[in-house]
Amino acid sequence: MICNRCGFDNPQDVHYCKQCGADLSAQAPSAPPPYQPQPNQWNPPPPNYYVQPSYPAYMEVISPSSRWVALILCIFLGTLGIHRFYVGKIGTGILYLLTGGAFGIGWIVDIIMIACGSFTDSYGAQLKQ
Known part of the structure; x- marks a missing residue:
């Protein structure tokens, strides 16, 4: 004491x-005395921890889906979300199917994004030309 x-x-x-x-x-x-962790103590991640692989900055990832096919599908069947099913975005494809292309607003936004080339597939890769 x-x-x-x-x-x-x-x-x-x-x-x-x-x-x-x-x-x-x-x-x-x-x-x-209050607890103080030891310096340089390394705690391993939990067993179900997953790190999504990243690509080098100089490597451009291109989707196998075509930009022109997606644009044609979006123009003619965009309110049904068919273009979203085509690029692998199943969840938003179902949403577009049930809401009529997100009430027409999402459909128009998608047409503009595909035409400008900023629309990506479900993995975030740019659509090929």
């Missing part, structure tokens, strides 16, 4: 400080 008066570290079984003679039973017991 550490004496509050002089700071001497006394054994637990004594009632008076061996250095200054202060009464140790009257003072509150000292709290343990």
Whole structure:
């Protein structure tokens, strides 16, 4: 037990400080130091942890889906979401199918995005020319 008066570290079984003679039973017991993790301690990821592979910055990934086929499908069958099924975006394809091309707004946005070349497939790859 550490004496509050002089700071001497006394054994637990004594009632008076061996250095200054202060009464140790009257003072509150000292709290343990807060937990501090060890430096350079490495915690491995959980077993089901998955890191999506990234491609180098200089490598351009091109989708096997054609931009022109997607544009034609979007123009003629865009309210049904067929162009989204074509590029692999199944979830939004179903949404477009049920809502009429997201009430026509999403359909028009997709036509513009495909025409400009900023539309991507389900993996985020640009559509081929």
